[in-house]
């Protein structure tokens with residue numbers, strides 16, 4: 233136990249933090265009563281407070297491109313660097329976030345599962361389906377220099393339960409659909425449920441992504457595996 237703590241401390245000293253990557257899902261005025269849904273939801277007021285507290289403390293927000301650049305050149309890293317990401321592509325999230333993020337000039341990334349676009353397929357874990365971004369909305373927002381669009385598979389499966397061929401299909405087809413519909417390069421990926429193993433991470437590399445993000449794990453540190461980049465769930469409590 234003590235040995236593990238010492239090892240962890242040493243690791244942190246030899247691998248300084250580059251940035252935190254915040255992971256969010258829905259931003260809604262009125263949060264659900266169901267705990268499972270509620271943990272995925274934050275209010276716009278709470279998010280504004282988090283953002284403003286971070287800025288007031290001298291922090292800064294960067295795009296995923298900047299994050300990757302600083303991961304490759306750690307000398308350029310700055311304390312208090314955060315990249316903000318939203319998974320799934322719920323449309324009210326964008327409506328709530330855009331004015332605030334534009335006003336503060338905060339870059340953000342949206343990880344989109346292509347089957348969910350326009351509500352074409354239901355999201356299994358919501359009792360009431362959230363309104364989803366349409367292809368038109370995605371096409372409009374992806375032109376905003378603050379916005380990065382990333383892939384989040386086609387059907388949001390548990391990737392570790394699929395064959396390698398099925399994983400490759402989910403990773404390549406989602407990327408291809410986003411690139412063809414939006415006419416932008418798709419370089420980043422986030423693992424549904426944060427689930428990945430060595431074979432899935434290798435598929436992310438082979439599918440041509442620059443980097444892939446999991447769903448927990450603390451700060452991104454120097455010499456991090458680009459296909460296993462941690463994020464920090466931003467959860468509003470209670």
Ligand SMILES: [Zn+2]
Pocket residue numbers: 319320384388424425
């Ligand atoms: Zn997801």
